[in-house]
Amino acid sequence: MSETRQINVSKTGVSKLAIVVLAIIFAAGLFLVGFDQGHIFSLVYGEQAFEDLYIHELTHDMRHAAGFPCH
Amino acid sequence: MKTFLFIVIVLISGAFAGLIHGTVNFAIVEPYLDQVIGIENQNLFASGEEKDTPEFWVEYEGYRIWQKSGQMLAGVILGTSIGALFGIVFALSRNSLPGNNDVKKALVLAGIMWFTMFVIPFLKYPANPPTVGDPETVVLRSILYLSFITISGFGVVGFYKLSQKFQNKRKLVPIIGYGIFISVVFFVMPENPDEITAPIDWVNEFRIMSFLGVTSFWVSIGVILGFFWNRFSPNKETTQSYN
Numbered sequence: 001m002s003e004t005r006q007i008n009v010s011k012t013g014v015s016k017l018a019i020v021v022l023a024i025i026f027a028a029g030l031f032l033v034g035f036d037q038g039h040i041f042s043l044v045y046g047e048q049a050f051e052d053l054y055i056h057e058l059t060h061d062m063r064h065a066a067g068f069p070c071h
Numbered sequence: 072m073k074t075f076l077f078i079v080i081v082l083i084s085g086a087f088a089g090l091i092h093g094t095v096n097f098a099i100v101e102p103y104l105d106q107v108i109g110i111e112n113q114n115l116f117a118s119g120e121e122k123d124t125p126e127f128w129v130e131y132e133g134y135r136i137w138q139k140s141g142q143m144l145a146g147v148i149l150g151t152s153i154g155a156l157f158g159i160v161f162a163l164s165r166n167s168l169p170g171n172n173d174v175k176k177a178l179v180l181a182g183i184m185w186f187t188m189f190v191i192p193f194l195k196y197p198a199n200p201p202t203v204g205d206p207e208t209v210v211l212r213s214i215l216y217l218s219f220i221t222i223s224g225f226g227v228v229g230f231y232k233l234s235q236k237f238q239n240k241r242k243l244v245p246i247i248g249y250g251i252f253i254s255v256v257f258f259v260m261p262e263n264p265d266e267i268t269a270p271i272d273w274v275n276e277f278r279i280m281s282f283l284g285v286t287s288f289w290v291s292i293g294v295i296l297g298f299f300w301n302r303f304s305p306n307k308e309t310t311q312s313y314n
């Protein structure tokens with residue numbers, strides 16, 4: 001156990017972990033508000049979710065207002 | 072970089088800016104949505120699909136309250152999401168952005184992203200109130216819209232990177248290059264296939280309100296993240312080290 005670990009962090013470097021975390025949040029949030037048609041709840045509730053469109057109804061007004069394609 | 076602090080201030084800034092966006096929409100966009108849904112209801116009564124009964128209106132009111140409260144929640148979710156993208160780009164580009172403090176830098180970046188990822192796509196594929204879109208074409212329209220935003224966003228990054236290879240006129244190269252590039256894309260991309268059957272004045276008013284709402288988001292995210300960045304400097308390393 002004589003190995004010395006040195007952590008070199010440049011002062012201007014941007015954490016890769018932070019970028020990955022934020023990128024995932026970006027993609028998930030965008031899909032949820034902009035494009036979900038019942039997909040996410042269908043993971044839990046199955047086909048019925050596509051009929052109910054809970055998230056779609058909840059995010060529906062913002063979807064139109066923010067310029068995402070809808071009905 | 073203080074990774075955790077960075078993530079937290081980015082998410083909080085996005086959520087706040089999204090809440091502002093949701094609130095602005097609640098005030099100025101919802102009245103238009105109420106009108107259009109009123110027309111949709113009249114059409115349902117006329118076609119006999121629904122009956123103009125008290126039960127209908129009870130159900131309708133509940134449904135609209137759910138949708139309107141969703142405007143706020145969706146504002147926060149969307150704001151956090153777009154804010155996350157904004158945070159990534161800000162962290163990566165901060166050293167090259169003009170401005171002597173982080174609020175100015177963040178506002179410059181917000182302005183660039185507002186223009187290239189919202190204004191230009193909006194000119195090609197403007198927001199539409201309900202009933203304008205054909206449900207049959209929603210997937211196609213989503214693909215077109217997202218592609219255009221993505222092409223525009225990566226276009227800016229590409230031309231910026233390219234300009235760094237030139238010694239002189241560094242500022243003009245990306246602006247002119249992007250301008251030509253996006254003009255070509257603008258005319259090459261297919262039009263929105265849906266025909267607008269609703270009164271155009273009314274659709275235009277909706278678009279103006281939608282535009283103001285999204286703009287309020289970009290201004291807010293610039294100011295808020297810039298402020299937090301100035302305050303907490305998440306890019307600076309602490310003197311502590313962990314082995």
Ligand SMILES: [Zn+2]
Binds near residue numbers: 064070
């Ligand atoms: Zn819709």
